[in-house]
Amino acid sequence: MNTKNKRKDIVEKTMQGVFFTLGMVTIIAVVTISAYLVLNGLPAIREIGFFEFLFGQVWRSTGTDPSFGILPFILTSFYGMIGAIIIGVPIGLMTAIFLAKIANPRIAAVVNTAVELLAGIPSVVYGFVGMIVLVPFIQQIALHFFGIPSGANLLSAILVLSVMILPSIISVSRTALVAVPRDYEEASFALGATKMETIFKVSVPSARSGITAGVVLGVGRAIGEAMAVMMVAGNVSNMPELFRPVTFLTTAITRELSYASGLQRQALFSIGLVLFCFIMLINIILNFALKRGHKG
Amino acid sequence: MKSMSNTKDMTMKQWLHNKKRRSYSVILLIFIGLCVTVAVSLIGILIGFILYRGLGHISWEFLTTARSALRGTIGILPNILYTFYLIITTLLIVLPIGIGAAIYLNEYATNRRLVRIIEFTTETLAGIPSIIYGLVGFLLFAQGLGLRVSILAGALTLSILSLPTIVRTTQEALRTVPLSYREGAFALGATKWYMIRTIILPSSIDGIITGVILAIGRMVGESAALLFTAGTGYALVTNYFQALGTSGGTLSVALFVYATEHGNFNVSFAIASILVIIVLLLNFSVKLVKRKLRKVK
Numbered sequence: 001m002n003t004k005n006k007r008k009d010i011v012e013k014t015m016q017g018v019f020f021t022l023g024m025v026t027i028i029a030v031v032t033i034s035a036y037l038v039l040n041g042l043p044a045i046r047e048i049g050f051f052e053f054l055f056g057q058v059w060r061s062t063g064t065d066p067s068f069g070i071l072p073f074i075l076t077s078f079y080g081m082i083g084a085i086i087i088g089v090p091i092g093l094m095t096a097i098f099l100a101k102i103a104n105p106r107i108a109a110v111v112n113t114a115v116e117l118l119a120g121i122p123s124v125v126y127g128f129v130g131m132i133v134l135v136p137f138i139q140q141i142a143l144h145f146f147g148i149p150s151g152a153n154l155l156s157a158i159l160v161l162s163v164m165i166l167p168s169i170i171s172v173s174r175t176a177l178v179a180v181p182r183d184y185e186e187a188s189f190a191l192g193a194t195k196m197e198t199i200f201k202v203s204v205p206s207a208r209s210g211i212t213a214g215v216v217l218g219v220g221r222a223i224g225e226a227m228a229v230m231m232v233a234g235n236v237s238n239m240p241e242l243f244r245p246v247t248f249l250t251t252a253i254t255r256e257l258s259y260a261s262g263l264q265r266q267a268l269f270s271i272g273l274v275l276f277c278f279i280m281l282i283n284i285i286l287n288f289a290l291k292r293g294h295k296g
Numbered sequence: 297m298k299s300m301s302n303t304k305d306m307t308m309k310q311w312l313h314n315k316k317r318r319s320y321s322v323i324l325l326i327f328i329g330l331c332v333t334v335a336v337s338l339i340g341i342l343i344g345f346i347l348y349r350g351l352g353h354i355s356w357e358f359l360t361t362a363r364s365a366l367r368g369t370i371g372i373l374p375n376i377l378y379t380f381y382l383i384i385t386t387l388l389i390v391l392p393i394g395i396g397a398a399i400y401l402n403e404y405a406t407n408r409r410l411v412r413i414i415e416f417t418t419e420t421l422a423g424i425p426s427i428i429y430g431l432v433g434f435l436l437f438a439q440g441l442g443l444r445v446s447i448l449a450g451a452l453t454l455s456i457l458s459l460p461t462i463v464r465t466t467q468e469a470l471r472t473v474p475l476s477y478r479e480g481a482f483a484l485g486a487t488k489w490y491m492i493r494t495i496i497l498p499s500s501i502d503g504i505i506t507g508v509i510l511a512i513g514r515m516v517g518e519s520a521a522l523l524f525t526a527g528t529g530y531a532l533v534t535n536y537f538q539a540l541g542t543s544g545g546t547l548s549v550a551l552f553v554y555a556t557e558h559g560n561f562n563v564s565f566a567i568a569s570i571l572v573i574i575v576l577l578l579n580f581s582v583k584l585v586k587r588k589l590r591k592v593k
Contacts, residue, residue, distance in 0.1 A: 005332050008487055015489040019404050022396030025415055026463065029456050030417040033424065033432050040435055102328065111332060113579070114339045120575040121342065122517030129342060131555060145549070165337060196321035217423075224425020226520040227552060248395035250427045250520070257434070257524055272431045283423045283558045287416070 042274025044266035059237040061256060061264040068267045076240040077223055077249045083158030084165055084222045089215055092169030097101050100177035102201050103174035127231030130160040135232055142243045152234035154246045167220030172217055176210020177203055213289040220282045226250035249275045343572055349468035350569025353562045362532035370563050374532045378447060381536060382526060383515050385451035386458060394462025395504065402470040403492060422460035426521040429457045433525040448540040450526025457521055458511040465510065469503020470496060502589045506582055513578045519548040528553050547571055
């Protein structure tokens with residue numbers, strides 16, 4: 001009996017240790033990823049120079065006189081994000097309002113399924129359809145109005161990104177809108193407000209932080225997306241303009257990593273580090289927005 | 297909704313004698329309707345278009361052969377196999393870790409600060425874009441561990457990438473197991489590990505399965521993280537252990553390669569429609585599991 005108990009005790013202790021170790025894996029993973037990016041990203045920044053790297057306007061990685069300035073990529077990612085927000089947020093927010101406050105359950109279920117499918121479609125599929133449908137269409141416009149013979153540009157990328165960020169905006173904002181206390185809305189009705197007035201002047205403002213979280217989550221997706229953007233943005237290291245082919249932070253890495261060597265390769269890791277810093281910043285904002293949401 | 301219709305009479309009156317407010321409401325309602333139509337028709341058109349252009353190019357030969365430069369034919373059997381191998385390998389790695397981490401968080405952890413840190417790092421992992429995973433996986437697994445560009449390196453990368461999904465869904469499932477189950481088990485003299493093994497895990501299995509399906513969905517659609525870790529290989533390798541060491545492109549990666557490097561749009565559409573069908577099936581099965589879950593409760 002005693003030895004059996006002892007063995008049980010050992011098993012218990014071992015399992016507790018095992019689960020503790022497994023619990024630590026996510027921490028180890030984040031620390032390892034950060035450490036690897038910093039260690040591999042810093043050398044090139046040091047060699048090129050911090051300001052030359054971040055604010056240099058020319059990226060010419062393969063020439064005899066190479067130049068590694070990533071300002072075009074940073075600005076492109078930034079403009080791409082802003083563009084996706086301008087188009088994606090109204091559509092996403094209105095759909096969330098429809099789902100949370102207007103639609104009857106059956107219609108809401110159909111729309112919801114559509115949104116879930118939108119989230120499940122692989123990014124290469126978005127990129128491919130963008131390449132086949134959107135790029136030729138934009139090319140017509142670009143050629144007609146600006147005399148630019150290419151449709152693979154910032155505008156195409158923005159349009160694809162705005163579709164891709166819809167699911168995160170819709171589902172997070174919807175949850176926030178559903179969680180608005182009924183009392184608020186009823187008080188508003190009692191004061192004689194119409195349904196639309198109630199939604200836009202009571203429900204939406206009180207779900208503000210949740211909606212912000214949804215938008216920030218979408219922003220994270222937009223900045224981090226690589227493949228879909230790679231297929232529609234043209235991948236030329238231009239300073240961003242709506243009808244010019246451009247390169248994002250993500251696609252700058254994807255485009256050259258397979259053949260890069262030496263300083264060029266290290267510079268790609270540095271771009272990864274910059275991208276990682278942006279994402280961490282967004283994560284912190286997201287955390288902040290969510291926490292404020294929980295406190296009400 | 298019901299409480300809103302109670303106030304309808306009053307709001308109707310308001311509408312009638314206040315034109316400005318009325319048009320405000322109507323315009324907003326039309327705008328909302330427009331946005332919803334755009335969102336829903338987008339997905340409808342997208343799926344319809346892909347299936348319409350792709351299904352015709354799927355043949356038995358296409359699904360069951362490898363690409364042959366000699367005959368000039370294209371088959372995606374290797375890509376299907378690589379996708380399959382990658383999912384299996386990733387699940388073998390991530391399931392024990394992810395479920396274990398969730399069990400630690402929910403059943404063992406007493407230090408609330410540590411729990412908060414683990415949850416924060418899990419959120420952080422979920423927010424890191426796949427291209428960063430690809431970059432680190434390439435540095436760490438393909439080069440650092442000397443695995444080269446291979447299915448195993450890809451699976452290790454995907455394991456970290458899908459870890460947050462597994463941890464979060466398992467944690468949610470564990471939370472739904474009533475506290476009384478645990479108390480009952482302890483009262484009968486069960487040890488903690490015995491209780492977890494025989495009561496907690498079986499009662500939360502449906503939730504865990506939902507998480508696994510979601511994770512599979514992400515793996516099937518993943519490309520940026522795999523391009524430089526699992527690579528773009530298309531040779532037919534039927535031996536699983538041999539495949540672990542070779543470079544292999546999954547369906548999504550193959551779609552990217554055929555669309556951008558070969559410009560072969562028929563093959564790309566065919567692969568895209570297969571991916572869409574897989575997404576539809578996975579979505580459907582998540583719904584089934586969830587419905588079953590609701591019935592049991």
